[in-house]
Structure formats: structure tokens, C-alpha cells
Amino acid sequence: MKIFLSKERVYxxxxxxxxxxxxxxxxxxxxxxxxxxxxxxxxxGLGDFLFGSRWYPTHEDAEYGILSLLTGSLWVTxxxxxxxxxxxxxxxxxINEIAGDRQKAVLKPLVEILAGIPSIVFxxxxxxxxxxxxxxxxxxxxxxCAFTASLILGIMAVPTICSLSEDxxxxxxxxxxxxxxxxxxxxxxxxxxxxxxxxxxxxxTAAILGIxxxxxxxxxxxxxxGGAAIIPHSFFQPVxxxxxxxxxxxxxxAVGSMHYHALFAIALVLFTLTxxxxxxxxxxxxxxxxxxxxxx
Amino acid sequence: xxxxxxxxxxxxxxxxxxxxxREVPPRSGASPFxxxxxxxxxxxxxxxxxxxxxxxxxLLFLGSIVYFIFAGGGKVLTWxxxxxxPRNAMTEGxxxxxxxxxFYLTLGAIIAxxxxxxxxxxxxxxxxxxxxxxxxxxxxxxxxxxxxxxxFGLFGLAVFVKFFGFxxxxxxxxxxxxxxxxxxxxSASQEALIxxxxxxxxxxxxxxxxxxxxxxxxxxxxxxxxILTGVILxxxxxxxxxxxxxxxxxAFYTRKYPDSPFSEVMALPYHIYALMTEGTHPRQQTxxxxxxxxxxxxxxxxISGAAVFIRQRQRSING
Amino acid sequence: xxxxxxMRAEGVNFYYGSxxxxxDVSLDIHRSQVTSIIGPSGCGKSTFIRLLxxxxxxxxxxxxxxxxxxxxxDIHAPETDxxxxxxxxxxxxxxxxxxxxxIYENIKYGLEINGLRDKxxxxxxxxxxxxxxxxxxxxxxxxxxxxxxxxxxxxxxxCIARCLAVEPEVILFDEPCASLDPISTSRIEELLMELKRDxxxxxxxxxxQQAARVSGNTxxxxxxxxxxxxxxxxIFTKPRDPRTEAYITxxxx
Numbered sequence: 001m002k003i004f005l006s007k008e009r010v011y012x013x014x015x016x017x018x019x020x021x022x023x024x025x026x027x028x029x030x031x032x033x034x035x036x037x038x039x040x041x042x043x044x045g046l047g048d049f050l051f052g053s054r055w056y057p058t059h060e061d062a063e064y065g066i067l068s069l070l071t072g073s074l075w076v077t078x079x080x081x082x083x084x085x086x087x088x089x090x091x092x093x094x095i096n097e098i099a100g101d102r103q104k105a106v107l108k109p110l111v112e113i114l115a116g117i118p119s120i121v122f123x124x125x126x127x128x129x130x131x132x133x134x135x136x137x138x139x140x141x142x143x144x145c146a147f148t149a150s151l152i153l154g155i156m157a158v159p160t161i162c163s164l165s166e167d168x169x170x171x172x173x174x175x176x177x178x179x180x181x182x183x184x185x186x187x188x189x190x191x192x193x194x195x196x197x198x199x200x201x202x203x204x205t206a207a208i209l210g211i212x213x214x215x216x217x218x219x220x221x222x223x224x225x226g227g228a229a230i231i232p233h234s235f236f237q238p239v240x241x242x243x244x245x246x247x248x249x250x251x252x253x254a255v256g257s258m259h260y261h262a263l264f265a266i267a268l269v270l271f272t273l274t275x276x277x278x279x280x281x282x283x284x285x286x287x288x289x290x291x292x293x294x295x296x
Numbered sequence: 297x298x299x300x301x302x303x304x305x306x307x308x309x310x311x312x313x314x315x316x317x318r319e320v321p322p323r324s325g326a327s328p329f330x331x332x333x334x335x336x337x338x339x340x341x342x343x344x345x346x347x348x349x350x351x352x353x354x355l356l357f358l359g360s361i362v363y364f365i366f367a368g369g370g371k372v373l374t375w376x377x378x379x380x381x382p383r384n385a386m387t388e389g390x391x392x393x394x395x396x397x398x399f400y401l402t403l404g405a406i407i408a409x410x411x412x413x414x415x416x417x418x419x420x421x422x423x424x425x426x427x428x429x430x431x432x433x434x435x436x437x438x439x440x441x442x443x444x445x446x447x448f449g450l451f452g453l454a455v456f457v458k459f460f461g462f463x464x465x466x467x468x469x470x471x472x473x474x475x476x477x478x479x480x481x482x483s484a485s486q487e488a489l490i491x492x493x494x495x496x497x498x499x500x501x502x503x504x505x506x507x508x509x510x511x512x513x514x515x516x517x518x519x520x521x522x523i524l525t526g527v528i529l530x531x532x533x534x535x536x537x538x539x540x541x542x543x544x545x546x547a548f549y550t551r552k553y554p555d556s557p558f559s560e561v562m563a564l565p566y567h568i569y570a571l572m573t574e575g576t577h578p579r580q581q582t583x584x585x586x587x588x589x590x591x592x593x594x595x596x597x598x599i600s601g602a603a604v605f606i607r608q609r610q611r612s613i614n615g
Numbered sequence: 616x617x618x619x620x621x622m623r624a625e626g627v628n629f630y631y632g633s634x635x636x637x638x639d640v641s642l643d644i645h646r647s648q649v650t651s652i653i654g655p656s657g658c659g660k661s662t663f664i665r666l667l668x669x670x671x672x673x674x675x676x677x678x679x680x681x682x683x684x685x686x687x688x689d690i691h692a693p694e695t696d697x698x699x700x701x702x703x704x705x706x707x708x709x710x711x712x713x714x715x716x717x718i719y720e721n722i723k724y725g726l727e728i729n730g731l732r733d734k735x736x737x738x739x740x741x742x743x744x745x746x747x748x749x750x751x752x753x754x755x756x757x758x759x760x761x762x763x764x765x766x767x768x769x770x771x772x773x774c775i776a777r778c779l780a781v782e783p784e785v786i787l788f789d790e791p792c793a794s795l796d797p798i799s800t801s802r803i804e805e806l807l808m809e810l811k812r813d814x815x816x817x818x819x820x821x822x823x824q825q826a827a828r829v830s831g832n833t834x835x836x837x838x839x840x841x842x843x844x845x846x847x848x849x850i851f852t853k854p855r856d857p858r859t860e861a862y863i864t865x866x867x868x
Contacts, residue, residue, distance in 0.1 A: 008507060011508045014415075018416060019415060019419035020416075020432075021412050022437045022478060022479065023436035029451045033447070033450070036454055087354050088354075090349075090350025091347075094350060095351065097347075109605075110355070114358045116533070116597070117596060118537070118593075119538070120538045121592060124365075124568050124589050125589075128368075155361075158354050186336050189339075192343070216442075218445055219538045219569065243539075247446055250450070251543070255458065263450070264454075267447050270447060271447050279439075
């Protein structure tokens, strides 16, 4: 009996340790990013790094300002949100409220499956089909620009936003709909004035997670956004977001060089941004559940 | 809190006790509700149409991507394409080594992530730790899930390639991909474990089984389909990821089969990227890239489809 | 139809798919009276009351035969505006279902969707409704707090106030006290007695004593059929059908 008990406790202990793996890796990533990124700030101040607009890491007199890269990321992300939020939330509303049972049974799995298309495929499609098309259509010097990247990224994010929003909508109790209809509201009024606001925090959570993922997206922007490290003045200029900078230049940066550390510093910025977004989504999501009375 | 001032309440506090219906003066005259019935119906029609356009456009865009890839890649897709090695500076031949590389990387990722992920899910569901542990782990999972894939790549580079000295290899790539898919495996496994009815656990424990025996013999087998779904979805995810393997495993061209976990490999997603950005013969190589994209797309769609299908079946069985 | 009859059901048969839920139900709802519908679980009383404001339209694959008239007009006629019907025939549900908005907003919602835009008029209506529902005293200091913070009984009275605000002619109560404690229940019963002077009320209840207390007419349903309908005191003291008597004396329930 004694042996049994201690064996059980060993199992429990092993499981407990393994369970913290995620936290362990998260901590590890933070550590590594700091370790490899911090040396940069010995050379360049944090302010110069974040707000410097000249990114010339390979020059003799290297400069490490990421403002142009940051704005590139911001423009592309904002543009993508303009595409994916209306389409994604609108689709979710349709599936949740308007689609009949048979339509729903087809649409929901379809959207989930489409969410699995790899980003490289989107990037490839953007590069060989969309960019030349836009170039001809709009008489641009090149189709590889922030606009194209936003478009492709936005479409890529729609299934995710749609699935998450639809989940949030499905949590709204049917009793709200019934109460609204019983007062003489139409289905559309009920949808827009009762269901959507009730699901507001849940959908905001979906939106924040969407922003986070779009910002962290690498391959699509790498292939489609054009790769010029300059602060853009129009959507039709090529840009180079943070993620594609890392992916494109890490191959050339010698290990241990300042360029190497600079790229890790960029990763640190990226990591921090997505971390903040994720925490915000957590808080919102809890508030959503409390609002609906699903949790105290 | 605002005090509502209306015609009926001009500052005096007239309300004590209940206020019966009779004491509210009956209203005379027509109802102020506008008879805007047709307006409402028109608004509803317009609104519903708008929503329909959203899903329609979404499916149109995504469908056109699938269409173009099929159209462009279909010309190149032959049995030879899948089974041969690339020839002639990547302008002819097939993508077999890339397929093989993707297979090894994905397999390695699952081998790395599944035990760990399953253990975590089991701990959370079966050993019911206190609130602190639950919340801490949950935050860990959610945040790990949100880390950009390129950051995983850098982590893999610094830790597996450099620090542990595995070099650019299948091993490094698999481990990196493993961490990437870990949250997904944990979530799916959790869902599967929670779906196992408590009555089964209680029955087992009441017979004198230990917790571990209950988990091993009763709970896990019952949760297997759900866990499998999670594994399948993660396979799809791992197969399509490029950024994590950019610096940790992938090479544009390997001369021979990977003969050890420490060899470099080619991989499908990386192949597409490399052909388009480092290729020297755009015309032929674009065609090969189309073919690779098609193979990858079919692979991933098939895998996602299988997983979603299994999950729907499970959900309808469980009710 | 001014022989004092507000609503009438004529030969109503209702099917969920192929399963009949109501068989040949006919009864009259009298103006300014409380009509209660009693019967054991599953007898069709909730199904019936939900036909009166066409809430059963929301159930897929359901079918109605027969007519339901409001002031002499068929509410299921193709040219009828169901949205308007639902305003004229209001409903209070079994489980209180206030919106996750403030108390004020809950009532304002009904006014807004029916076209009222004047802010001061809205304020006035909100206050009136809360008074009519005997809730004003308890919430007058916190109109902008979330409605979900109210107790169960208060939430239900809020739902009543919300319903009153859109000026219905008939109010349907579907077991309104089922989830409330006895004190809240008696407050709502008092409210019903007052409301009946200005509104026509139909109440479904599984509590026979409640039906005896509040209603003027009672209908007894069993297995989808309406077995007996008449004045409440008659039903409870000298029921004509043996099934009614068996239910009332508690032989089944």
C-alpha cells in the first residue's frame, strides 16, 4: 500500500511539472529575447531604437532605428483590420442568426477549414496573382505594397475572426432574443441592438486576438509588402514590417554581431506588443463572461 | 446616479409605499409610436443582405485562392512531381525531398509536443490543481498561443541551433515546431478530457482504482478521438508553417536524403518561399512553386477537413 | 368584437413536426379579465400561450391549423404585421430575462424600437412603467445600474415594466412566478390584480392556488386538449369534467 501511494504521488508530481511547460517555454522565450536583444541597447539607446527612422544595419556606420519598420507594421495591420473586421463579424452575424440549420452545418466547418490555409499560400497567391493584377489595374510602379499586404492579410484573418465572433454570439442567451421579439422588435433590430451589444466584449476579444495575429504574421508580408524600410506616405508604397525584417535579414546577420542583436531586439518589441494584446484579450474575455452572468 | 426629473416628479418625493396603476393618470390621445412598419421591414431586408454579402465575399475571396492554386498547380502536378528529386537547378523534376522533409518535421513536432501537451491537459483536468495553478497555466497557454511564429524561429535558433549545438537540423526544427503547436494540443486534449463523463471516473474509483489507473485505462481511451482531432489539426498547422523553420531546419537544396536528426531538410512551405525569392529561373520555378503550393494546400485542407469531420461526429455523438 | 372578447382561439391544432401538441382548442379571452390556463406538465399550455403572440413562429417545422383572433382579426393572416402583433400582445417569460443593460435602457429599448424618439417623453414613460410595475421605489435611485444586479423578483417586475412601456393591449404571463420566492410571487400576484383593470391578461400557471387567487376565467388543459373552460370559481368548486376534478383534487399533477 505504501508503495502504491508514493508511486501515485510521483505520477502527480511528474504531471504537475510537465504541466507548467507552457509557462516554462514562455519564460524561456522572454529570457532568450532579452539575452540576445539587450546587447543592442548598449550601442543604441531605446529612444533612438524605437523612434529612429533610419534602418541601415549593414552599413559601415550602422543605424538601428525601427520607426519605419514599426509604421510599416502598423499600417499593414490597420489596413488588414479594415478588411477583416467587417467581413469577419458580418459573416459571423450571418452564420449565427440568419443561416438556417442546414446552411450553418455547411458554413461553420467550411470557415474552420479555410482558417487552416497556411500563410505561405496566401503570400504566394498575393505575390503571383494579386500584386501583378493590382499593378495593372491601378497603374502602380509595383503591386508589392502595403495595400496588397493589408488586403491579403485581411482576407487571411477573416475565418479566424468569424469563428471567434460566432462563438461569442452563440453565448448570448436565447432569452434575450425572445424578450426583444416579444416587445415587437424585428429580427434585425434584435440582432443589432440586443445580441451584438451583449456579445460586445466577446467580439472585442476576437478583434484583439485578430490584431495580435495579424501583427505577428510573417510570410505573407514578407512576400507581398515590398520590403522597403522607409516610412510610407501612402498605402501604395512598399513597406517592411517588423516581422519580415527579422525573417529577411536573419539569414545574413552573423551570429553575435550587432545586427543579430538588433534583430532580436525587434523580436522583443514584437513579443511585447503581442503579449500586451493577449493580456488585454484575457481581461476583456473575463469581463464578457461576467457581464453575461456566466461567471462572478 | 442621476435623478430622473420628469413632469410627474417636480422635486417632491411623492413615492412611499407602492404606486398603483390607478394613481398614474390615464393617458389620452393617440399613441406616439410611429407607424413605421414598412420602414422596419425594409431596414431588415437591407441589413440581412449586407450580412449575406459579407459571407459571400469571404467565401468568394477564399474560394478564388483555392481556384487559382488549383489552376496554376494542376498543370505541374504529376506522379513524377511528387516522387522525383529536383533537377537542373530547380527548374525541373519534383519536390519529393521537400515532402519528405515536411513529413519528418511534422512527425518530430508531434513526438515532442504530444506527451507534453497531454500531460498538461491531464494535470489540469484530472488532478484538479488549485486556482492559482489553473490560472497561471491557462495564462501561459494563451500567451504562448499568441506568440508570433517568427519569434519561435528566433528562439529555436538561439536555443536549439546555437546553445544546444544541434545546428540547422530536423531536430531543431521539430522542437521549435513542437513548442508552436503545444497550446493547440493542450486545448484540444482538454476539451476531449472534459467531455468524458464524471460518472465513469467515479465508477472506476469506487472499485478501488487509483487515479492514475483511472486515467490510463478509462479516461484516456474514452478521450482518444478528441485528442486525435487535436493532433491532426496540429499536424496541419505544423506542416504549413515557414517562419519557425527558416533558421532552424530548412535548406533550399539538400543533396541527399536526411540521414540523421541532425541533417538539414527541405520543406514544402520553405520550398515555395525559396523558389519565389531566391530562384534564378522565375518562369519554370514559379510553375514548380504553384505545384508545391497546390500539394501543400491539398494536404492542409484534407487534414483540416478530416479533423473537423471527426469533431462534428464526436459532438453529435456526445449530444 | 365588442362583446367583451379580446382574443379568441378557434379550432386550433398545432404540430411540432408531425407530433400534435394542441388538439382542437377553442376558447375566448375576455377583456379586462385575468384568464388562467392550468394543467400538468406537458399539457400544451405554454405552447398555446406562445401562439397568442406568434412566438411559436420561431420554432422550425411547426404547423398551425385553425385561427387565432385579436379583436376579430386573424393574427396569422399573411398581411398581418407580426411585429405589430407582438407589440399589442406582450409577454412576460418564465425566467426573468432583462437585457444586460441598465434598468433605464431596458425599458427605453421597447420605446425606441417602436419609434419613440423624444427624450423627455421616453423618460416619462420609463418612470410610469416602473411605477405601474410597483418597482419604482426600489430602483429610483439607481436607474443606470445594470439590470442583472436586481433580485429575481425585481428583475421580473422590470420585465413587466418593460412590457407595459410599449402599451400592449393583452399581456401574456408564462408561469411568471416559477423561479421566484413566495414573497416575490405574492407581490406579482397583487400587481396582476391591479393590472387587469387596464389590460387583458392571460396567465399560464402550474400553481392551482395561484389560478384560484388571481383569475376570473380558467381553462384546464390536458395532453394538448382543452378539457374545460369557465369561470374560475365554477372550475374549482363544481367542475363538469371528471378529468378536471381529478386534477384539481390532486389525484395527478
